[in-house]
Amino acid sequence: MSKIKVLFVCMGNICRSPTAEGVFRQMVADKNTANRFEIDSAGTIAYHQGEPSDSRASQAAKKRGIDLSYIRARKVVARDYENFDYVLAMDSENYANMMAECPTEHQHKVQYFLDYAIEYDEQNVPDPYYGGANGFEHVLDLIEDASLGLHNKLID
Secondary structure (H helix, E strand, C coil): CCCEEEEEEECCCCCHHHHHHHHHHHHHHHCCCHHHEEEEEEECCCCCCCCECCHHHHHHHHHCCCCCCCCECCECCHHHHHHCCEEEECCHHHHHHHHHHCCHHHHHHEEEHHHHCCCCCCCCCCCCCCCCHHHHHHHHHHHHHHHHHHHHHHHC
8 A cells, every 4th residue: 555645835844844744743653544654844945955943843843742853944846746645735825836836737736734624714824933932833733633634534
């Protein structure tokens, strides 16, 4: 059985998408389905290439038992659209950027991550980079909800 390949994407790959990668990775481990997935994250820009996750994102995630320390920022590359089954955008700006560069035959893979949310009725995971700690907590709430919805959709 081939693995379900999921790529989470935000702008710089230091806040939202690594948080989504870490949350989803922990969730599938907790549900004993990790062997069914390949999980990664990336950004639509390469500004933070090779850097660790934002320390505020890492601290907020750590409080919830999520480790982001192993993640290093990278930019989405052309082969990602071919290799991944789900390329999940954190917001409309990153969705539009990916749709502009994604080959037509793979555009169905580019989706909004929050389309999988169960409790929240939002389309965009807000960028907490310029805000306070509460922004990172809200991002985690949204990501945990959408991760559960995504897992339920893909495993059920």
